[in-house]
Amino acid sequence: MGKSTMAANLATTLALDPTLRVVAVDLDPQNMLRLHLGVPLHEGRGFAHMLDQPQLWHQVGQRTDDGMTVLPYGALDLSASVNMSARLEQAPALLAEPLRILASDPASMVVVDTEPGPSTALRAILPHVDVLLTVLAADAASAALFPDIESGRAYGHGLPAAQYFVINQFDPMTRLGPRIARSLAAQMGPRLLGVVHRDEYVSEALAAQKTVAAYAPRAQASHDIAGICRKLLTALGRY
Numbered sequence: 001m002g003k004s005t006m007a008a009n010l011a012t013t014l015a016l017d018p019t020l021r022v023v024a025v026d027l028d029p030q031n032m033l034r035l036h037l038g039v040p041l042h043e044g045r046g047f048a049h050m051l052d053q054p055q056l057w058h059q060v061g062q063r064t065d066d067g068m069t070v071l072p073y074g075a076l077d078l079s080a081s082v083n084m085s086a087r088l089e090q091a092p093a094l095l096a097e098p099l100r101i102l103a104s105d106p107a108s109m110v111v112v113d114t115e116p117g118p119s120t121a122l123r124a125i126l127p128h129v130d131v132l133l134t135v136l137a138a139d140a141a142s143a144a145l146f147p148d149i150e151s152g153r154a155y156g157h158g159l160p161a162a163q164y165f166v167i168n169q170f171d172p173m174t175r176l177g178p179r180i181a182r183s184l185a186a187q188m189g190p191r192l193l194g195v196v197h198r199d200e201y202v203s204e205a206l207a208a209q210k211t212v213a214a215y216a217p218r219a220q221a222s223h224d225i226a227g228i229c230r231k232l233l234t235a236l237g238r239y
Contacts, residue, residue, distance in 0.1 A: 025113070026070070027122070031046070033073075038064055046074020054097075057071060092123065095125060117154065130161060137167075164232070194231060201219040202221050
């Protein structure tokens with residue numbers, strides 16, 4: 001389970017709360033978020049095609065069966081994607097302001113999936129987010145990179161938002177997995193929202209273009225994600 005899988009499953013689980021209006025925004029040019037949420041693969045429209053016309057973004061929003069809205073990035077070729085990054089570098093408010101307005105409704109919960117590592121899109125929105133949730137695998141690479149991630153260096157600058165973590169793909173049967181998970185958990189302390197076990201239902205759900213909760217609600221991963229959502233809502237003052 002990666003960041004897009006986690007974002008999709010968190011958004012869907014949050015949408016079960018009838019008091020919340022959940023919007024999932026894909027800031028990754030790979031358009032991975034839609035693969036988990038049932039958005040037709042042939043649908044190439046996205047907000048990136050109308051970056052300077054946020055009043056039209058609702059036209060590309062996709063309502064899902066789970067009762068949430070997906071705002072796809074959109075299919076851009078390499079040249080257009082590079083151009084968009086350059087525009088955000090010069091004018092980050094093009095992205096940050098529409099999302100800030102969208103999240104200003106007390107009933108709204110905006111879940112954003114970013115591309116891996118530092119990016120102009122992440123730099124644009126990071127000063128405005130309430131929570132930065134970083135998903136780390138229970139492996140040696142995550143353990144080695146954790147100091148840079150924790151400090152914000154991995155994102156290109158400091159972190160103005162509250163930072164929380166999820167440890168995913170945890171396999172208690174491996175030799176290193178439990179030791180690394182314990183080490184990371186000790187360093188994260190209360191910022192660790194939960195651990196998601198390695199679960200074959202995650203891959204099956206992706207193949208079916210569904211979230212794990214929708215595909216296999218009794219799966220271990222579904223249980224893990226539900227617990228993470230409860231802690232996230234507590235951190236946001238929703239509980």
